[in-house]
Amino acid sequence: MSSQGSSKIGSTKGGRDPFWAHGEKVEEKDTNRIRCRYCAQIVSGGISRLKNHLAGQRGNVRPCSKVPDDVKSQATSSLSSSLVNKQAKMARQAREDANTYIARWVYEAGVPFNVCALPSFDHMLQAIGKVGPGLRGPSIYDLREKHLKKEVVYSIIFNAKFWADVELSISIFAPLVKVLRRADGDEPSMGWLYGDMLKAKEEIALALENKEARYLPIWKLIDARWQSKLSTPLHLAGYFLNPFFYYSSWESVERDGRFMDSIIECMSKMYARNTSIQDRISDQICLYRNQEGSFGRDAAKRQRCSNSLNLGKKNFFCMSNIIYLQSKFSFTQLFVFLVNWWKLHANSAPELKDMAIRVLSLTTSSSGCERNWSTFEMVICFTFLYLQ
């Protein structure tokens, strides 16, 4: 057929499109205007437009009235496959563009290339794709204040090491919190705070597996603040005059000169103008230390570490007794136990008894405790740094 032959010559696409068989060029060098082989209508717009005509697609061109059915269906499927091809090509181009922009951004921002291997990178691309065209990125402010902060929280929550650290931190701070909370009240706590803090330090060491390299830095931090605030002569005297502590840690108290210095200092201040009372108290301190006079009676010894103070429990002894007492009772209740002990068993030492009751009835100043809370915060910061 002549029309087939001429279409092959005239086609801009090398005559490869088989639909040139169904039309012919109106003029030899013009591939735009094609005459339909069936109805002789002239179609402007090249071979694609001829396909529209043959397929009977309305819109750009009038449908062919004489096209055979098989040609019509060929034209229809050719048009739809070329639409698919066109879409695929556009998609390939869009993907190529996206990759170019990603590469440009990575290059300009100096981002390490391997970030593209992160799962979060893939999540980001998927999410952007879902939004589709027109997505605007977050502002710098939103990124910093809102999204990045949220991410930090998210990464902390899903970080196993963080939670292990929190657990350890709690085991370190719980003992301190307990001491400071008790110290913050208005109850007579002077006989207990120093011992409480010693116990807290022991608990912290235990939480750190008694490894010096781990607990000593924290102890030092506590001591640095605490020694000026809770380790006053009054607190040391309170520890000394608490028979529950004194006799159970007799050796270390006697070895540590600060306790005796503190007792003498408190006595000198409390009875500044009465040297004869001072002298009597000094003698009576010796009775107390040596468990002589009324202090030496079996009942006095028993009741400073047994259940004789009507605590409702039988047969618990010195240190465990103290721990039990401290966890079970308020400072006011503990104070009553101490005062009862002194009233019952200090008749050989009436002046020391009065002094002991006065010292033991003191509260710990709340301002001092506020300073200790800030020490506590410092310990928290330190521990987090130290754990990392």
Ligand SMILES: [Zn+2]
């Ligand atoms: Zn036609």
